Structures are given as structure tokens and as C-alpha cells.
Amino acid sequence: MAEQLAIGGLTKSFxxxxxxxxxxxxxxxGELVGLIGPNGSGKTTLLNIVSGYYAANGGQVRYEGRAILGLAPHKLARIGIGRxxxxxxxxxxxxxxxxxLVSGLADWREGRAAAIDRAMAILDDFKLTHLTHEPAANLSGGQAKLLEFARIMxxxxxxxxxxxxxxxxHPELKSFMYDKVRAWNADxxxxxxxxxxxxxxFGLCRRVVTLSYGNIICDGTPEETRADKAVLEAYLGDQHAA
Ligand SMILES: Nc1ncnc2c1ncn2[C@@H]1O[C@H](COP(=O)(O)OP(=O)(O)OP(=O)(O)O)[C@@H](O)[C@H]1O
Ligand SMILES: [Mg+2]
Structure with a gap:
């Protein structure tokens, strides 16, 4: 398998x-990796750096062989990083x-008509066609999440x-979103x-990375993760108790 993302010594302090x-x-x-850990363990921070929303204090990130730290979110979006x-x-x-269309996502080189066609096809695929001309304010929370998915496409x-x-x-929408994630991954x-x-x-990911206080404390299969003492202590033990 070709390496797509290589993160080394990545440090961020606030x-x-x-x-x-x-x-x-x-x-x-082509991997589908779960990233878990307690509140404040650094999960969002990691994504924010990889997608260009935060600057790092040290370390490096390579995406498809290219050093990407410091590139703006829209540049990263254009080279294929969606979030x-x-x-x-x-x-x-x-x-x-x-x-x-407006989120800077449409590739305007394709022309407006083609971008609209593609947007309509994606909205249809997400069963949102009937809402095409409604303001997004009218969406339920779940539908708004779905629109985010559609926009990524x-x-x-x-x-x-x-x-x-x-x-x-909603559970029904959730299983639809699972199917989307699986379909992306199959592609x-x-x-x-x-x-x-x-x-x-654990239902979607064959690999799970666990963060705790900004450190990776486990990187393994769902089975390994569930059985890992450090993960149980830092995170899953609490979840089960709750
Ligand atoms: N913009 C910011 N300014 C200051 N501190 C921040 C900022 N963003 C994150 N932090 C701090 O960095 C740490 C990691 O936060 P982060 O949001 O990455 O956690 P998380 O794992 O995504 O948590 P959650 O599961 O609650 O979403 C926390 O201590 C948080 O308070
Ligand atoms: Mg978070």
C-alpha cells in the first residue's frame, strides 16, 4: 500500500x-482509520493541522509525498483533502x-453549468434533491451533517x-452515512x-488510533484497542462505566 499521509514529530501547544x-x-x-480518545486529547487539533486550519509548532506532515504544513485550507482542499x-x-x-457551489469547493475550471450538474447529482445521491433550493437553515441537524458530506464530494x-x-x-441517517463512508473507502x-x-x-474501522493528552497511546485493530490497558484507563473504561 502506498503511503498517503506521513506525520512526524508533530507538536502543537496552546x-x-x-x-x-x-x-x-x-x-x-485507502485506509479507514478511527481516531479516538478523551475530550481534549488532541483529536480535532490533529485534523485542524492536517487540513490547514491550525499552524503547528513543530514537526512535519507529508501528503502524497509533499510537505503540506503551512498550506491554506483551500489549497489543501484542491489537492484532495476534504473535511x-x-x-x-x-x-x-x-x-x-x-x-x-460557494464553499470554494467547486472546480470552476469545469464551468458553472457543469459544476451545477455535478452538485445536483451529488445532492440526489444524498437524497437531498427535494431541498435543493431551500435555505440550509431549514435542515435538521442530521441533514446539515449530510450536506457537509455532500459538499465534501x-x-x-x-x-x-x-x-x-x-x-x-438519527439512526436511519447514520446507517446511510456509514454506507457513504464505506463507499468512499471502497473507492x-x-x-x-x-x-x-x-x-x-469499531463497526467501520479496521485500524483505531487512540490519543491521550496529545500522545498516541495505542494504534491497532478494534480488538487490540478494546483490550489495551492504557486505552481502558484513559478512555474506554470511563465510557463503559458511563
Ligand atoms: N484554539 C484553541 N485555543 C486554545 N486551546 C485549544 C484550542 N483548540 C484546542 N485547544 C486545547 O487543546 C487541547 C486539545 O483539544 P482538541 O479540541 O484537539 O481535543 P479533542 O480530542 O478534539 O476533544 P473533544 O473530544 O472534546 O472534541 C484541549 O486542551 C483544548 O482545550
Ligand atoms: Mg474534538
């Missing part, structure tokens, strides 16, 4: 706090179609970073999935 403490992580093209946000980011006053991404995509999503798209929903993580 004030005195090391949100990421020299992280090393390599991910091959969703923990707090859903849709343009509430714009229609779904406008949301698909405008990029034809090769690496998709999902931050809590299933939070507050050789790499997916990194953050979730506190262990059913989703």
Missing part, C-alpha cells in the same frame, strides 16, 4: 499546554445548491477527515474518522 506532543503517524492510501467539522459549518442563509477528495460526523444524527479514498460513538468506530 500557551503552556501541549495539545499534540510529537505525534508520529503514517497512513496508507467535516465537529460543529457543523453550513451557510444557513444559502440554499443547498449554493452551499455546494464536490472536491473528489482522496483523503477525508471527519470530525464527529454522527453526533445527533480507495482514505478516511480518518473521529467519533466518541464506539459503535461507529
Amino acid at each position: 500557551g503552556g499546554l501541549d495539545a499534540l506532543d510529537a505525534i508520529d503517524l503514517r497512513i496508507a492510501r 467535516s467539522f465537529q460543529v457543523t459549518k453550513v451557510f444557513r442563509r444559502l440554499t443547498l445548491l449554493e452551499n455546494m 464536490m472536491l473528489s477528495p482522496k483523503l477525508i477527515l471527519l470530525d464527529e460526523p454522527f453526533g445527533g444524527v 480507495d479514498v482514505t478516511v480518518i474518522l473521529i467519533s466518541h460513538d464506539m459503535g461507529s468506530i
Whole structure:
């Protein structure tokens, strides 16, 4: 398998706090990796750096062989890194179609008509066609998450970073989203999935990386992760108790 993402010694601090403490992580093209860990362990920070939203304090990130630290989010989007946000980011006053087109995601080289066609096809695929001309404000929380998924597809991404995509999503919609994640992955798209929903993580991912206080404390299969003492102590023990 070709290596797609190579993270080395990645460090991020906020004030005195090391949100990421020299992280090393390599991910091959086509992997579907779960990223778990307690609140504040650095999961979102890691995604924010890989997608260009935060600057790092040290270390490096290579994507398809290219050093990408310091590149702006829209540049990274153009070279195939797509993401969703923990707090859903849709343009509430714009229609779904406008949301698909304005986010800097449409490849305008293809021309407006072609971009609209593609947006419509994706909305259809996501069963959102009936809402095409509605403002995104009218969507339920789950539908807004779905629109974020649909928007990611405008990029034809090769690496998709999902931050809590299933939070507050109705079970039926959730299983639809699972199918999407599996379909992306079957197309050789790499997916990194953050979730506190262990059913989703262990159901979708063959590899699970666990963070605690900015360090990777486990990197293994779901079985290895569930049996890992450090993971149980830092995270899963609490989850089971709760
Ligand atoms: N913009 C920021 N400014 C200051 N501190 C931050 C910022 N972003 C994250 N942090 C801190 O960095 C640490 C890691 O936060 P992060 O959001 O990455 O955690 P997380 O693993 O995604 O948690 P959660 O499961 O709650 O989403 C936390 O201590 C957090 O308070
Ligand atoms: Mg987070």
C-alpha cells in the first residue's frame, strides 16, 4: 500500500499546554482509520493541522509525498483533502445548491453549468434533491451533517477527515452515512474518522488510533484497542462505566 499521509514529530501547544506532543503517524492510501480518545486529547487539533486550519509548532506532515504544513485550507482542499467539522459549518442563509457551489469547493475550471450538474447529482445521491433550493437553515441537524458530506464530494477528495460526523444524527441517517463512508473507502479514498460513538468506530474501522493528552497511546485493530490497558484507563473504561 502506498503511503498517503506521513506525520512526524508533530507538536502543537496552546500557551503552556501541549495539545499534540510529537505525534508520529503514517497512513496508507485507502485506509479507514478511527481516531479516538478523551475530550481534549488532541483529536480535532490533529485534523485542524492536517487540513490547514491550525499552524503547528513543530514537526512535519507529508501528503502524497509533499510537505503540506503551512498550506491554506483551500489549497489543501484542491489537492484532495476534504473535511467535516465537529460543529457543523453550513451557510444557513444559502440554499443547498449554493452551499455546494460557494464553499470554494467547486472546480470552476469545469464551468458553472457543469459544476451545477455535478452538485445536483451529488445532492440526489444524498437524497437531498427535494431541498435543493431551500435555505440550509431549514435542515435538521442530521441533514446539515449530510450536506457537509455532500459538499465534501464536490472536491473528489482522496483523503477525508471527519470530525464527529454522527453526533445527533438519527439512526436511519447514520446507517446511510456509514454506507457513504464505506463507499468512499471502497473507492480507495482514505478516511480518518473521529467519533466518541464506539459503535461507529469499531463497526467501520479496521485500524483505531487512540490519543491521550496529545500522545498516541495505542494504534491497532478494534480488538487490540478494546483490550489495551492504557486505552481502558484513559478512555474506554470511563465510557463503559458511563
Ligand atoms: N484554539 C484553541 N485555543 C486554545 N486551546 C485549544 C484550542 N483548540 C484546542 N485547544 C486545547 O487543546 C487541547 C486539545 O483539544 P482538541 O479540541 O484537539 O481535543 P479533542 O480530542 O478534539 O476533544 P473533544 O473530544 O472534546 O472534541 C484541549 O486542551 C483544548 O482545550
Ligand atoms: Mg474534538
